[in-house]
Amino acid sequence: MRNSYTYLRLFAVGILLSILNSCSQNPGQPHPADRVHSIPEAYPLPDSLRNPNGFERDRMTLGQKLFFDKRLSADGSISCASCHKARYAFGDSSSFSRGMAGYATRRNTPPLFNLFRQIRFFRDGGVARLSEVALSPMNEAHELNLPIDTLVRRLRTLPEYVREFDKIYNRLPDPFTITQALMGYQLSLLSASSRYDQYRYQSDSTALSPAALRGMRLFFSDATHCRSCHTGPDFTDGLFHRNGLTDAGRPDTGRARISMSWGDYARFRTPSLRNLSFSAPYMHDGRFNTIPEVLEHYNRMYQKMEPITLQSDLPQIGRELSVEELRDLSAFLEHLNDSIFVNTPADPTQ
Ligand code: HEC
Numbered sequence: 539m540r541n542s543y544t545y546l547r548l549f550a551v552g553i554l555l556s557i558l559n560s561c562s563q564n565p566g567q568p569h570p571a572d573r574v575h576s577i578p579e580a581y582p583l584p585d586s587l588r589n590p591n592g593f594e595r596d597r598m599t600l601g602q603k604l605f606f607d608k609r610l611s612a613d614g615s616i617s618c619a620s621c622h623k624a625r626y627a628f629g630d631s632s633s634f635s636r637g638m639a640g641y642a643t644r645r646n647t648p649p650l651f652n653l654f655r656q657i658r659f660f661r662d663g664g665v666a667r668l669s670e671v672a673l674s675p676m677n678e679a680h681e682l683n684l685p686i687d688t689l690v691r692r693l694r695t696l697p698e699y700v701r702e703f704d705k706i707y708n709r710l711p712d713p714f715t716i717t718q719a720l721m722g723y724q725l726s727l728l729s730a731s732s733r734y735d736q737y738r739y740q741s742d743s744t745a746l747s748p749a750a751l752r753g754m755r756l757f758f759s760d761a762t763h764c765r766s767c768h769t770g771p772d773f774t775d776g777l778f779h780r781n782g783l784t785d786a787g788r789p790d791t792g793r794a795r796i797s798m799s800w801g802d803y804a805r806f807r808t809p810s811l812r813n814l815s816f817s818a819p820y821m822h823d824g825r826f827n828t829i830p831e832v833l834e835h836y837n838r839m840y841q842k843m844e845p846i847t848l849q850s851d852l853p854q855i856g857r858e859l860s861v862e863e864l865r866d867l868s869a870f871l872e873h874l875n876d877s878i879f880v881n882t883p884a885d886p887t888q
Pocket residue numbers: 605610616617618619620621622635636637638643644645646647648649650658659660661662668671672673675676680681682720724
């Protein structure tokens with residue numbers, strides 16, 4: 539008798555806990571881990587993201603809450619999501635984002651997706667681990683301006699966070715658990731549900747328009763050599779190159795800032811070409827507003843009309859493309875847009 543009473547009590551506590559638990563996430567909003575369901579089985583993904591366990595799922599929800607929480611900035615005015623906006627593929631629509639008190643960032647905010655495959659972070663590869671990236675905007679006076687030790691003290695005064703860190707990590711918020719939770723959420727930002735992915739990973743030969751098919755052949759051909767840097771499942775080799783930009787206006791040492799080698803001056807990490815229609819403007823300083831402008835840049839480089847102040851890594855064998863070919867190339871790039879990715883509700887407070 540006593541035993542069954544105890545069970546009943548445990549059961550009631552269980553229900554109460556699960557109600558409390560579901561309060562931390564907006565009901566009706568998809569769980570971040572569920573993004574994976576729209577991604578073709580054949581797209582290469584680590585097992586922990588294809589089938590995340592309960593711990594991973596909880597960590598993602600907590601990281602999501604932190605990512606969107608403006609209490610992560612000194613004056614409570616901005617969050618990670620103020621610069622990494624879901625509708626712009628977790629990038630920004632202006633060349634330079636605004637941090638605390640309206641200060642502009644020094645580089646264009648990169649979109650965030652498929653970060654599990656990335657081996658170095660920032661456009662110059664200055665940070666080697668995803669978990670450590672968050673420390674940088676926290677420390678930066680022009681961004682969140684709330685160093686991690688101050689943030690730890692702040693989160694420890696907020697019962698909702700104390701409860702959730704305790705549930706998931708069995709300890710108080712600290713630098714390790716905060717950065718791990720943020721990393722967990724960012725790893726859930728998976729994007730591979732484009733028309734190209736249907737074509738490539740689901741063998742749907744009708745998913746690309748005739749123009750996009752012609753553009754794809756050009757992209758992978760010796761006429762353009764785009765594939766020599768934009769390669770692999772996410773269209774990047776993860777390495778640092780000069781793609782023929784002049785350093786007019788705002789000189790940026792690029793990779794040389796990290797490697798201390800002048801040979802790396804103004805080399806930047808090859809960006810992915812997924813979701814371009816959402817993540818304009820382009821390049822490390824957002825100097826181009828449209829895809830046709832970018833393609834024109836490459837075309838001028840291939841014609842060698844651009845006044846070259848920096849020796850580029852572009853292959854010398856590319857040829858000038860016709861207006862029709864440029865249009866086809868644009869059509870191909872547009873088929874790399876994943877509208878499911880940008881339209882999935884992401885802000886847990888809305
Ligand atoms: C004020 C705007 C701003 C805020 C706030 C901000 N970021 Fe960023 N983020 C940037 C910019 C700009 C870069 C590129 C820096 C560079 O390349 O030097 C960047 C880079 C990154 C990268 C590397 C992406 C890549 O492709 O290399 C990650 C990951 C990231 N931020 C996550 C976060 C997280 C997590 C937060 C919150 C803790 C955050 N950011 C807050 C502007 C911002």
